[in-house]
Amino acid sequence: MKILIVEDLSDLRWALSEQFKDYGFEVVEAENGEEGLKALENLSPVFVLTDIQMPKMNGVEFLKQARTKYPTLPIFVMTGFSPFTEKEILALGANGYFEKTDFAFTRFLGKKFGTLTA
Numbered sequence: 001m002k003i004l005i006v007e008d009l010s011d012l013r014w015a016l017s018e019q020f021k022d023y024g025f026e027v028v029e030a031e032n033g034e035e036g037l038k039a040l041e042n043l044s045p046v047f048v049l050t051d052i053q054m055p056k057m058n059g060v061e062f063l064k065q066a067r068t069k070y071p072t073l074p075i076f077v078m079t080g081f082s083p084f085t086e087k088e089i090l091a092l093g094a095n096g097y098f099e100k101t102d103f104a105f106t107r108f109l110g111k112k113f114g115t116l117t118a
Contacts, residue, residue: 002026002043006036006050006062007078012100016049033057037065040073047074047095052082060084060092067093 003025007013010031017027028043030036032054040048048066052059059077066075077089080100089097 002028002045004028004030004036004039004043004045004048006030006033006048006054006059008032008051008054033059033062033065036062037069040066040070045073047076049076049078051100052077052079052084052089060089063089063092063094 001024003020005013005016005020005027007016007029008031013029013031017029020027025046028039028045030039033050034057036048036050037057050059050062054062059079063075063077066073074095075093076096076098077094078098078100082089086097
């Protein structure tokens with residue numbers, strides 16, 4: 001099962017990737033929203049995890065465009081800081097909103113979509 005992680009911070013992208021690989025996912029990485037949209041053209045992930053604050057194309061614009069093209073794709077948003085509230089992000093079509101400081105969301109997503117059972 002493939003997932004897409006869209007995150008501009010390479011260290012965090014790597015850490016998330018390793019965590020999700022432990023849950024049985026094949027991880028595709030993108031550094032920003034533009035790369036994320038390009039990756040989706042040739043990918044059918046079980047879900048997408050995207051940051052909000054990124055260069056070139058931020059996560060909100062990525063979410064809007066991805067939601068238009070892939071209306072049923074689960075897209076989860078994570079942030080360390082955002083000018084957008086959780087309510088605003090969910091209203092734009094995100095399936096969930098997580099704080100980067102709480103890595104418990106990786107366990108939640110691993111259980112919901114992956115092979116993690118406990």
